[in-house]
Amino acid sequence: MSVLARSVGNAFRNKIRTAAVVAVLAVAIGLALAMLVANQAVGAKVQELNASVGTTLTVNPAGGQGFEGGGEPLTTAEAETAASVANVTAVVGTKALRLQTSTGSTTGTTQQVGPGGGFGPGGQQATVSTNLTAAVDAGTLGNRNNASGSTGTTTQPARTLPITATGIGAEVDSTGKALDITSGTGLGDYSASEAKALVGTSLAEKNNLTVGSTFTIQDKTFTVAGIFDAGTTFGNNAVYVTLPEAQTLAETPDELSTMIVTVNSMENVDSTKNAVQDALGTTKADVTQGQRNLETAVSSLDSVKNISLIAFIAALATAGIIILLIMVMLVRERRREIGVLKAIGARNRTIGLQFVLESLVLVALGSVVGAVIASLASGGIASALIGSNTTTTAATTTQRGGGLAGAMPNGAVPGGGVPGGGFPGAGGQGGPFGGASQLLTSVTASVSPGVLAAGIAAVFAVAIIGALVPALLTARIRPIEVLRGE
Amino acid sequence: MIVVKDLVRQFKSGDRTIKPVNGVSFELEKGSLASIVGKSGSGKSTLLSLLGALDKPTSGDVVVDGVSLAGLPDGKLTEYRRRDIGFVFQQFNLIPNLSAVDNVMLPMEFAGVRKAARLQRAKELLEQVQLDPEKHSRRTNRLSGGEQQRVAIARALANEPKLILADEPTGNLDEQTGEHIIELLSSLSRDHNTTILVVTHDRSLAQKTERCFRLQQGRLTEEVRTGSRR
Numbered sequence: 241m242s243v244l245a246r247s248v249g250n251a252f253r254n255k256i257r258t259a260a261v262v263a264v265l266a267v268a269i270g271l272a273l274a275m276l277v278a279n280q281a282v283g284a285k286v287q288e289l290n291a292s293v294g295t296t297l298t299v300n301p302a303g304g305q306g307f308e309g310g311g312e313p314l315t316t317a318e319a320e321t322a323a324s325v326a327n328v329t330a331v332v333g334t335k336a337l338r339l340q341t342s343t344g345s346t347t348g349t350t351q352q353v354g355p356g357g358g359f360g361p362g363g364q365q366a367t368v369s370t371n372l373t374a375a376v377d378a379g380t381l382g383n384r385n386n387a388s389g390s391t392g393t394t395t396q397p398a399r400t401l402p403i404t405a406t407g408i409g410a411e412v413d414s415t416g417k418a419l420d421i422t423s424g425t426g427l428g429d430y431s432a433s434e435a436k437a438l439v440g441t442s443l444a445e446k447n448n449l450t451v452g453s454t455f456t457i458q459d460k461t462f463t464v465a466g467i468f469d470a471g472t473t474f475g476n477n478a479v480y481v482t483l484p485e486a487q488t489l490a491e492t493p494d495e496l497s498t499m500i501v502t503v504n505s506m507e508n509v510d511s512t513k514n515a516v517q518d519a520l521g522t523t524k525a526d527v528t529q530g531q532r533n534l535e536t537a538v539s540s541l542d543s544v545k546n547i548s549l550i551a552f553i554a555a556l557a558t559a560g561i562i563i564l565l566i567m568v569m570l571v572r573e574r575r576r577e578i579g580v581l582k583a584i585g586a587r588n589r590t591i592g593l594q595f596v597l598e599s600l601v602l603v604a605l606g607s608v609v610g611a612v613i614a615s616l617a618s619g620g621i622a623s624a625l626i627g628s629n630t631t632t633t634a635a636t637t638t639q640r641g642g643g644l645a646g647a648m649p650n651g652a653v654p655g656g657g658v659p660g661g662g663f664p665g666a667g668g669q670g671g672p673f674g675g676a677s678q679l680l681t682s683v684t685a686s687v688s689p690g691v692l693a694a695g696i697a698a699v700f701a702v703a704i705i706g707a708l709v710p711a712l713l714t715a716r717i718r719p720i721e722v723l724r725g726e
Numbered sequence: 727m728i729v730v731k732d733l734v735r736q737f738k739s740g741d742r743t744i745k746p747v748n749g750v751s752f753e754l755e756k757g758s759l760a761s762i763v764g765k766s767g768s769g770k771s772t773l774l775s776l777l778g779a780l781d782k783p784t785s786g787d788v789v790v791d792g793v794s795l796a797g798l799p800d801g802k803l804t805e806y807r808r809r810d811i812g813f814v815f816q817q818f819n820l821i822p823n824l825s826a827v828d829n830v831m832l833p834m835e836f837a838g839v840r841k842a843a844r845l846q847r848a849k850e851l852l853e854q855v856q857l858d859p860e861k862h863s864r865r866t867n868r869l870s871g872g873e874q875q876r877v878a879i880a881r882a883l884a885n886e887p888k889l890i891l892a893d894e895p896t897g898n899l900d901e902q903t904g905e906h907i908i909e910l911l912s913s914l915s916r917d918h919n920t921t922i923l924v925v926t927h928d929r930s931l932a933q934k935t936e937r938c939f940r941l942q943q944g945r946l947t948e949e950v951r952t953g954s955r956r
């Protein structure tokens with residue numbers, strides 16, 4: 241019989257005790273693994289937050305945001321200036337348009353119309369005609385907004401809401417977030433003027449559009465290259481074209497509605513914001529950042545990560561102490577056996593190996609059951625940790641996200657309730673702010689093989705030490721002391 | 727050849743100092759069969775432990791084939807026990823959850839003997855000590871005292887040691903099996919040049935050994951014998 245076979249046999253000498261030991265170990269190991277998984281999941285989410293919205297700045301024309309304010313439009317030259325600032329890794333320009341469904345009397349010219357003119361304020365956005373129908377009905381909010389600016393006694397005709405069209409310089413939405421294209425492809429070269437478009441899912445459904453279908457903007461035929469899902473009803477009532485194409489449609493070839501500036505790390509956001517502001521000038525551009533609020537969110541996630549790490553270490557230490565105590569008990573019970581093995585010529589390392597293997601058998605069983613427990617419990621534990629630690633932060637960020645829309649005066653927005661940051665070009669703050677709580681609570685824990693292996697390896701390492709120490713301490717004494725003691 | 731030089735082993739028991747072995751000296755030729763008799767508590771088992779390197783003497787030395795045990799580190803003493811010593815304990819000291827054959831294979835496993843070879847030898851040894859083959863695979867905690875005694879003797883013979891130290895080897899055996907074990911030990915001594923030292927209360931067993939020592943109050947004296955017992 242080999243040492244391994246002997247150790248496995250020894251592990252099951254007392255089946256009831258073995259079952260109890262395995263159960264206790266399984267709980268400790270399961271908790272340790274669940275905490276490790278939660279730690280990894282939160283860590284990944286922190287990275288995702290940092291990578292997605294945590295390091296972007298939004299540049300608007302000084303004194304203007306979306307439909308509000310005034311000032312001079314941004315230009316491609318200013319985008320190049322921003323790109324040359326230290327720590328800036330990318331600058332994406334956007335050009336916003338409003339598409340109004342053609343009623344048959346379209347003039348075919350671009351309109352810059354103000355409040356009371358039927359399309360709401362013009363601001364930086366050009367209004368052009370299209371054969372598309374908006375996927376969002378005007379409803380109470382849309383008609384109320386439409387009524388603003390009138391005498392209040394005149395009955396306004398039922399109206400069709402405009403569609404948001406944005407020219408983009410990269411495959412991102414107006415807040416800098418990567419587009420989720422559910423069918424078809426992107427637009428390819430976003431720096432070229434091409435008659436291709438990406439259409440939101442609800443707009444495509446409303447107009448029976450699929451990849452390859454065509455529609456018109458300002459009498460120009462566009463082919464649907466892809467369909468995207470923005471995740472919101474408002475966001476899916478939109479069209480994206482390449483930046484040059486939007487500039488051509490708006491007849492403002494050099495103008496940008498907004499710029500999304502990406503900074504190389506969160507630590508550099510503050511300094512880079514100031515540098516971009518200085519480079520563009522305070523009279524030319526307003527630079528805003530979502531990072532400061534997200535810092536709070538990330539900080540909260542980091543604390544959850546730390547809590548889960550501490551809990552992992554504590555659970556691991558508990559598992560180690562359990563193993564140590566069990567092995568101390570087993571070794572004490574079998575001191576005579578150790579003495580006999582020594583008397584017939586067993587080396588200390590052979591005795592140590594036998595007890596280590598015996599403890600590993602127990603730990604292996606505990607790990608299997610613990611891994612099952614972890615796979616069932618880790619999601620719930622991660623959600624519980626996130627939920628209890630981010631309630632305040634999430635509430636704050638959500639309120640801020642909604643605040644931009646709420647701050648807009650009645651009648652300013654031509655259409656039904658704009659969630660979060662309103663139309664693209666409204667500062668780009670609504671997206672990151674409003675999405676922060678969603679990002680925080682969307683931490684999903686899953687047991688990856690690597691994490692599982694690392695956790696179990698740590699438990700096994702503790703088990704080896706826990707078994708080796710008492711076994712070797714006993715093996716070092718003279719055999720007769722053990723045999724005589726019995 | 728085993729040379730024991732002025733061996734002393736003392737213990738503290740409260741304020742008292744006990745010397746179960748107190749200045750023991752003797753020599754045993756290779757292949758000799760000897761016995762030690764004495765009352766309970768006279769130090770017979772302690773002396774056997776010192777000879778088998780299970781314990782270290784307070785003073786004095788045991789020299790085996792020219793090698794002093796007093797100067798050997800623990801690792802070398804383990805090697806000495808594994809290679810040169812076969813121990814038959816009074817309480818058998820078998821591993822209870824292992825089978826008889828597994829118990830006999832243990833010393834060979836520690837000595838690095840291949841599995842097939844040690845299995846074959848273990849079975850042969852169990853047959854030599856007349857253990858029913860049906861009980862070879864039975865756990866030793868399910869064997870009778872006499873059967874366990876035979877397994878313990880077989881285990882002591884496993885690595886063909888130079889010196890067999892047996893503490894009451896026939897104490898739990900019936901007369902016929904006891905006779906057989908005595909004959910087995912005699913043949914090992916005679917045919918394989920194995921030195922055998924037996925501690926016993928059994929006068930008839932002691933009478934069958936070449937030399938007989940008496941241990942009294944920690945001191946060893948040799949009984950004078952006449953004629954050969956081989």
